[in-house]
Amino acid sequence: MIETVNLTKKYGSFTALDDLNLSIAEGTVYGFVGQNGAGKSTTFQILATLMSPTYGTAYINGLDVTKESAKVRRFIGYMPDFFGVYDQFKAEEYLNFYGASYGLTAYERAEVIPQLLELVNLSHKRDSYVDLLSRGMKQRLCLARSLIHDPKVLILDEPASGLDPRARVEMREILKELKTMGKTIIISSHILPELSEMCDEIGVIDNGKLMATGSVSQIQMELQQQKVITMTVSSDVERTVRFFEDDPDVINIHVLENGTIQFGYRGSDDSQQMLIKKAVLADIPLLSFKPIEKNLEDVFMEITKGVE
Template sequence: MIETVNLTKKYGAFTALDDLNLTVSEGTVFGFVGQNGAGKSTTFQILATLMAPTYGTAYINGLEVTKDPEKVRRVIGYMPDFFGVYDQFKASEYLDFYGSSYGLSQRERSEVIPQLLELVNLSHKHDSYVDLLSRGMKQRLCLARSLIHDPKVLILDEPASGLDPRARIEMREILKELKTMGKTIIISSHILPELAEMCDEIGVIDHGKLIATGSVSDIQEQLQQQKEIVVTVSRELEKSVRFFEDDPDVINVQKGPNGTIQFGYKGSDEKQQVLLKKAVLDDIPLLSFRPIEKNLEDVFMEITKEVEKA
């Protein structure tokens, strides 16, 4: 449904998007994760036909975005990270304006607008002026605007940005409902736990480069280059430290309080089991041997730091 091929955007010597190759299948909710300036909005503006790439191309529903922009706009709904609303309109008038812009008849608009307001939980605000709505309500109204022509694909750039916790939950529930309706959704955010909960797949982008893609569990496995392990011994702390330092897959051994030792481990799970058995055979007085669980956000911060150093 969405495909980019060597998609690149340069501004003079600065590369905002660097050889992006991405595929999003039909009916998938794809989360695009990255810090500010990573290349998310650049990618979305190209997909929305608002910006031309320096080279490379992108396809949506089989249409090349640079060659068939008008046709592409009929199948996408785009919600930018910064958007304008017409404050002098009432909520229903705002949607009516955009419906007419897409060529919907008066009858079609009168049918779809109440449905969209109900979908985004704004039926009770249909007669309210846009400038009197809260930020969360404006965000939901703009999401309804992007749905006015019933697009197959939704391109949502930071739709939960600046929302309070309750408004974030409301937005997440709406996106779940859109998923059940069969929409293909690509959504960007730097709020990793929320994307992990609602998305089928995630792509991590940093400095214009796509550094990992896959399911949440796949992403953790791809990004986490080494495990962090904590060992607790009952005695002979120095001997135990030397034992682990001698293993070629162990790095950065550090002593902690109460007989704890923490280190990075580059080996496989099978090698980890061998190390544990060897420790027992060498009379290392182990009380515990456990990996430190890292969430997606912890791992993301580690890998982006490594990219910055490269």
């Protein structure tokens, strides 16, 4: 549904987007992870037909976003990171205006607008002026605007930016509902744990380059060549440390609080099992022994570590 081929955007000598290749299947929720200035918004503006690439191509539903932009716009709903609203409109009037802009008849608008207001939990604000809505409500209204023409693809640039925790939860629940409706969604966010909950796949972009792409679990597996192990013992902390320091696959061992010891481990799963067995045979008083799973923030920090 979304594909980019060698997509590049340059501003003079500065490269904002560098040879980006993405392939996102229909019905996928794809999270785009990257710090400010990494190239997320540039990518989204090209996909939304608002900017032309320096070279390379992007496709939405098989349509070239540059050569067939008018057709592409029928398939996409775009929510930018910063957007303007018409303050003199009430919420329902705001959606009515955009529905008419997309060519919906008065009958179609009367059908779809109440449904969208209900979807984004704004039915009770239909007669409220847009400028009096909270930021979270404005974000949800902008999402409803993006859905007014029932697009197949949603391009959401930082939809949860600046929202309080409750508003972020509401936004996340709406996006889950859109996923069940079969929408293809590409979404960027700095709230990395929430992206890992919502997304089928993620892409990590840094300085315009795609550093990694795939499911969260796939990327975690690729990075977990070195595990981090946490174990707890009931006593004999110093003897335990000496025992594990003798294993060639154990590195960077640290003693934490309450009998907890943490270390890096470079061995295989089989060698890890043997290590546990040897520790038991050596009467190491183990209470727990478990690898620490890396979350999306750990993945992001490791992928972008040292990138200039």
